[in-house]
Amino acid sequence: MANNPLAHKANLLVVDDDPNTLASLARAFRLAGYEAVVCDSAARALELAKSESFGLILSDVVMPGRGGLELLEDLKSAGVTTPVVMISGQATIETAVKATRLGAVDFLEKPLSSEKLMVTVENVLKLSRLEVENRDLRDRLGRHEIVWKSPVMERLMAQIRRVAASETRVCILGETGTGKELVARTIHESSPRHGGPFVTLNCAAVPAELIESELFGHEKGAFTGAVARHTGKFEMAHGGTLFLDEIGDMPLAMQAKLLRVLEEGEVERVGGNKPVPVDARVVVATHRNLEELVKQNAFRQDLFHRIYVFPVALPPLRQRLDDIPVLAQHFARQISAQNGWKEKAIVPEAMEDLRHYAWPGNVRELRNVVERLLLIASGESVTRGDVRLALPGTGRGVGIENSESDGTATRPGTLAERVEAFEREVLVGELTRNGHHMTNTARALGLERSHLYKKCQQLGIDLRELRKTE
Numbered sequence: 001m002a003n004n005p006l007a008h009k010a011n012l013l014v015v016d017d018d019p020n021t022l023a024s025l026a027r028a029f030r031l032a033g034y035e036a037v038v039c040d041s042a043a044r045a046l047e048l049a050k051s052e053s054f055g056l057i058l059s060d061v062v063m064p065g066r067g068g069l070e071l072l073e074d075l076k077s078a079g080v081t082t083p084v085v086m087i088s089g090q091a092t093i094e095t096a097v098k099a100t101r102l103g104a105v106d107f108l109e110k111p112l113s114s115e116k117l118m119v120t121v122e123n124v125l126k127l128s129r130l131e132v133e134n135r136d137l138r139d140r141l142g143r144h145e146i147v148w149k150s151p152v153m154e155r156l157m158a159q160i161r162r163v164a165a166s167e168t169r170v171c172i173l174g175e176t177g178t179g180k181e182l183v184a185r186t187i188h189e190s191s192p193r194h195g196g197p198f199v200t201l202n203c204a205a206v207p208a209e210l211i212e213s214e215l216f217g218h219e220k221g222a223f224t225g226a227v228a229r230h231t232g233k234f235e236m237a238h239g240g241t242l243f244l245d246e247i248g249d250m251p252l253a254m255q256a257k258l259l260r261v262l263e264e265g266e267v268e269r270v271g272g273n274k275p276v277p278v279d280a281r282v283v284v285a286t287h288r289n290l291e292e293l294v295k296q297n298a299f300r301q302d303l304f305h306r307i308y309v310f311p312v313a314l315p316p317l318r319q320r321l322d323d324i325p326v327l328a329q330h331f332a333r334q335i336s337a338q339n340g341w342k343e344k345a346i347v348p349e350a351m352e353d354l355r356h357y358a359w360p361g362n363v364r365e366l367r368n369v370v371e372r373l374l375l376i377a378s379g380e381s382v383t384r385g386d387v388r389l390a391l392p393g394t395g396r397g398v399g400i401e402n403s404e405s406d407g408t409a410t411r412p413g414t415l416a417e418r419v420e421a422f423e424r425e426v427l428v429g430e431l432t433r434n435g436h437h438m439t440n441t442a443r444a445l446g447l448e449r450s451h452l453y454k455k456c457q458q459l460g461i462d463l464r465e466l467r468k469t470e
Helices: 019-031 042-051 068-077 093-101 114-143 151-164 180-189 211-216 252-264 290-295 301-307 323-339 348-355 362-376 384-390 415-433 438-445 449-458 463-469
Strands: 011-015 035-039 056-060 084-088 106-109 170-173 198-202 241-245 281-286 310-313
Touching (some): 011 042, 035 042, 042 056, 056 068, 068 084, 068 093, 106 114, 151 310, 180 241, 180 281, 211 252, 323 348, 323 362, 348 362, 362 415, 384 415
Parallel strands (some): 056 084, 170 281, 198 241
């Protein structure tokens, strides 16, 4: 991945056919702390801009051959988004307007004022920095975006929007992988508390003896290993939202203490003797049936009534089939952008196979499968063959309902044995697609050629026998 040119003093590209101007500008920029690369033609500038990362391009308008305006057109055609400032000793309003229409961010007249030049450069770089930050923010928000098309999700989202605007306690229900934390985050972001913190705690992931300290905090010396005061999740979430995931796995003794906090609005740190007021909206989630747990005396009834004010039941992915194509495309775009990969479309037949899979791991599993597909697919798009390699099974459509398989849902054997079988299927499939050409196969899988030979040997793939059977 290219270095961000805005993370430090930027690397600049200066284009001018006059060697004196190039020398003068390069010296001025070096004194100001910038690194300046210089060249004397639009053609060379285009090569550099396509192969290196620059924070800004400063280009003359009139040059032999292709001038600065043509360079702007070439940069745009090549997909180079580096901001460009034009300079000219023969400036006209018409030229400046044309340059702006072609994408130039500013236009300076020669002779250049050093002070004005540096101010212009600083302003352009600041603007670019803001654009990068905004793009990163949009990317981060995109990772927490709920994507849907189905009527069942449309109704659910309407409920979420209504309850988000209130202080009502929400209990999110659903199988593992359905996106319970994503819904909790959406409730927070859509609430009057959106400017406050969003703090999470998975009750099932914290040992019973530590959960009180995690929720309420502790004072220095409260127990062995408490070498400093620790702020609990409730205090951290003050003014915002505290999301307690898998609340059904919270120990009974801790449930009583949580109930007291919900009733009184204050916590007491472990080892402390002074109540600390807290103001946090509590949203909880569970994959378990809380009503059944109450009947079994495994969950306090009084706490149940405190948290089960507005239940939101998330449907499993198998009940929202219309969402699978939009989710798969969303994940493909997201994963490709995060890794700098070229986007790949999922062909209709492959998408249909995704729709007919049972998805026991729900949306989380779909995202993992899409990432696997982007790695497996060697062509410009994801094919049905790629899907049948990526989904759990034998690689011949196993795990896909109504497929040509024998209906077996999973491979037998340990996890290591299943992983090994899957790797073997991928390698054999890729070798076949590439006509057993080792270099092309290694390139498609992102491996060194020697590593591919070694991997085949480890997995017991006899290349000579494989060629005979094809």
